[in-house]
Amino acid sequence: MTRSTDLETYDTLENIRDAYDVVVVGGGAAGLSGALMLARSRRTVLVVDAGEPRNAPAEGAHALLGLDGIRPTDLLARGRAEVRGYGGHVVPCAVTAVTAVTAGTAVTQSTEGFRIALADGRSxxxxxxxxATGLVDQLPDIPGLRGRWGKDVVHCPYCHGWEVRDQAIGVLATGPFSVHQALLFRQLSDDVVFFAHSRPAPTGEEAGQLAARGIRVVTGAVAAVETGTLGSGAERDRLTGVRLADGTVVPREALAVATRMVARADFLAPLGLRPVVHPSGVAEHIPADPTGQTSIPGIWVAGNITxxxxxxxxxxxxxxxxGARINADLVAAEARAAVAARASSAAS
Structure with a gap:
């Protein structure tokens, strides 16, 4: 949720216009980046931000050139300020639905634009x-797991791996790529344990890979994540181990978990756009071409939603x-309209 201390980086809902060239749904990295490109192209832009960034629990955003380790909330505050500096509007609100505005007869209807319904009743x-609303990470229903998410329960070795390097790392099996995940984290620590949990223990080539890399496999369901303090003078509670259903506790300092990822896209349903299974099989997303153009003309997606x-x-x-392709699309539409208007004027 949006913090009250962040409100000064937003515009007020009372001052928004009735219509914009582009409305960006989602105020994360993808949405603000697109809005910045559009605002710098002198487009009227509104960013509607529900204030629920996926990486909010993380202490820092990593592998971001020039800004490595910046707090996610600070990055977004900077982004909002930049968009507003070029005349864009950014408001703290959620979008409930996007509907098409059509013109013409029932036989020759065409989309003229869209109406965006906001959670406070405005449109x-x-x-x-x-x-650019991102996705929701669905974690296994294991006590203690959600509370450590983004801290010492992580998912990506490139996002968080350096921060847990040389620690005792566990990898919780949740899908077909969990063995690969364990091998990635083995690059960062000599002490990695693979928890099979509710899945069968790896066999064949996968079992050989784990054994060759010195990754111990622990079978049996995981019952909970244990927390406490590690060492003397610890400043805060942290993950200390993984407890199995039989009561055994395997000491660990970090736990890697591959989540089920589902796009935040309910507001697109009125257009017939709904999440489908990603080719990887471990997520749902809104399909798009490499520029972000969806199957619905005029609707683009960017970031984790796709x-x-x-x-x-x-x-x-x-x-x-x-953002650049949306601007180009508008430029082309405006050129067509100008040519048609000129031809009509000449004909009269």
């Missing part, structure tokens, strides 16, 4: 929409790409 018009594995740097790039 605004947009010629184009960029959806690319579940995108890090912050990838999302920034995707948002910029989508």
């Amino acid at each position: 605004v018009g947009a010629r184009r929409v960029l959806a 690319d579940p594995t995108a890090q912050v740097s990838h999302s920034v790039a995707a948002g910029a790409t989508a």
Whole structure:
């Protein structure tokens, strides 16, 4: 949720316009990057931000060139200020639905734009929409896991691996890529344990890979994540172990978990856009072409809503790409309209 201390970096809902060239749904890295590109192209832009960034629990955003380790909330505050500096509007609110505005007869209807319904009852018009609401990480229902998420319960070796290097790391099996995840974290620590949990223990080539890399396999269901203090003078509680259903506790300092990732996209349902299974099989996403264009003309997506594995740097790039292509699409539409108007004027 949006913190009261962040409100000074937003515009007020009372001052928004009735219509914009582009409405960006989602105020994360992808959405703000797209909005920045559009605002710098002198487009009227509104960013609607529900204030629920996926990486909010993390202490820092990593592998982001020039800003490595910046707090996610600080990065977004900077982004909001930059967008507003070019005349864009950013408001703290959620979007409940996006609907098409059509013109013409029932036989020759065409989309003229979109109407975006806000959670507070307002609605605004947009010629184009960029959806960048990210995704929700669905964690296994294991006591203690959610409370450590983004701290010492992590998922990505590139996002958080350096921060848990040389620690006693556990990998909780949740899907077909968990063995690969264990091998990635083995690059960062000599002490890695693979918890099979509710899945069968690895066999064949996978079992051989784990054994060759010195990764111990522990079978049996995981009952809970243990927390406490490690060593003398510990400043805060942290993960201390993984407790199995039989009561055994395996000491660990960090636990890697691959989540089930589901796109935040309910507001696109009125357009017929709904999440589908990602080719990886471990996520749901909104499909799009490399520029972010969806199957619905005028609707673009960027960031984790379409690319579940995108890090912050990838999302920034995707948002910029989508913003540039949306601007180009509007430029082309405006050129067509100008040519038609000129021809009509000449004919009369």
